[in-house]
Amino acid sequence: MTVNWFPGHMLKARREIQENAKVVDMVIEVVDARAPLSTTNPDLPHLVRGKPIIKVLNKADLADERETRRFISFFQKNGIGAVAADSLRGKGLPDVVRAVERVYAPLAKTLLEKRQRVRPARIMIAGLPNVGKSSFLNSLAGKRVVKTGAVPGVTRGRQWIRIKEGIELLDTPGVMWPKVENDEQGTKLALLAVVGEKAYEDEAVACYLISVLKHRKPEMLKERYRLESWDGEPGELLEEIGGKRGFFLRGGTVDLNKTARAVLEDFRKGGLGRLTLDRLPDEVNS
Numbered sequence: 001m002t003v004n005w006f007p008g009h010m011l012k013a014r015r016e017i018q019e020n021a022k023v024v025d026m027v028i029e030v031v032d033a034r035a036p037l038s039t040t041n042p043d044l045p046h047l048v049r050g051k052p053i054i055k056v057l058n059k060a061d062l063a064d065e066r067e068t069r070r071f072i073s074f075f076q077k078n079g080i081g082a083v084a085a086d087s088l089r090g091k092g093l094p095d096v097v098r099a100v101e102r103v104y105a106p107l108a109k110t111l112l113e114k115r116q117r118v119r120p121a122r123i124m125i126a127g128l129p130n131v132g133k134s135s136f137l138n139s140l141a142g143k144r145v146v147k148t149g150a151v152p153g154v155t156r157g158r159q160w161i162r163i164k165e166g167i168e169l170l171d172t173p174g175v176m177w178p179k180v181e182n183d184e185q186g187t188k189l190a191l192l193a194v195v196g197e198k199a200y201e202d203e204a205v206a207c208y209l210i211s212v213l214k215h216r217k218p219e220m221l222k223e224r225y226r227l228e229s230w231d232g233e234p235g236e237l238l239e240e241i242g243g244k245r246g247f248f249l250r251g252g253t254v255d256l257n258k259t260a261r262a263v264l265e266d267f268r269k270g271g272l273g274r275l276t277l278d279r280l281p282d283e284v285n286s
């Protein structure tokens with residue numbers, strides 16, 4: 001029997017997204033550009049009942065630029081508007097605004113045809129923990145933050161932020177929880193700090209990272225940690241890294257746990273360069 005364990009706060013967050021979706025015209029789903037598929041929650045379209053979704057591939061500054069461009073055209077080919085962003089430096093925002101306007105255009109046209117006033121496009125942000133929802137919201141709102149106040153009626157209590165003429169943003173992003181389909185995806189989520197520290201072994205996550213780097217950026221791995229070669233198994237390389245860093249336990253064995261944490265921190269801070277973890281579906285077997 002599978003136990004369907006779903007804590008109360010997760011249920012509440014889901015319900016909130018469902019409720020908020022009713023009063024918005026579209027949803028911006030923030031994903032991590034380093035793993036745009038693994039940080040997507042496949043339930044979102046269902047939760048928001050088919051409201052248009054625009055994907056923002058955030059933290060694009062940490063992802064491989066070429067891979068990001070390929071993911072964006074992949075999503076676009078599948079009819080999903082997608083834009084790359086770096087919320088810390090405010091990059092990609094004009095593209096986001098254009099994408100919003102493009103999605104809203106047909107809705108605005110319908111309103112005009114019905115001789116109704118075209119009101120501002122209303123947007124909700126949603127995404128997994130730590131993908132950068134709040135940073136993105138702040139950078140999109142920028143200095144132009146105008147809380148337009150609670151709107152009477154169904155939207156009572158919700159705060160809207162006027163982004164520019166014609167676009168309003170719900171001030172609280174919806175947190176989604178990941179749907180972990182397999183071990184590799186879970187490991188990627190741990191690497192990106194989407195799932196908590198306790199969910200995965202640091203050593204296993206660091207070894208996964210080393211195996212990816214060994215395959216995709218061996219020179220970088222070798223140089224960064226001054227390795228003799230990159231031939232070894234990930235566990236052996238981790239041990240060599242710890243030795244080079246002087247992370248020893250009493251008795252002289254390498255402190256693998258400390259080494260793993262240092263390597264993970266290195267990656268998360270961008271110290272290992274740009275790296276995209278997900279592969280496009282057509283690349284999986286290549």
Ligand SMILES: Nc1nc2c(ncn2[C@@H]2O[C@H](COP(=O)(O)OP(=O)(O)OP(=O)(O)O)[C@@H](O)[C@H]2O)c(=O)[nH]1
Nearest residue numbers: 058059085086087088128129130131132133134135
């Ligand atoms: N390099 C880089 N870091 C970013 C970017 N956006 C956010 N971050 C960092 O990622 C971390 C998480 O950002 P938040 O904006 O708090 O993410 P969130 O999705 O709101 O997280 P929760 O509220 O915990 O769900 C912070 O350390 C941010 O500084 C980005 O575009 N590039």
Ligand SMILES: [Mg+2]
Nearest residue numbers: 133134135173
């Ligand atoms: Mg937040």
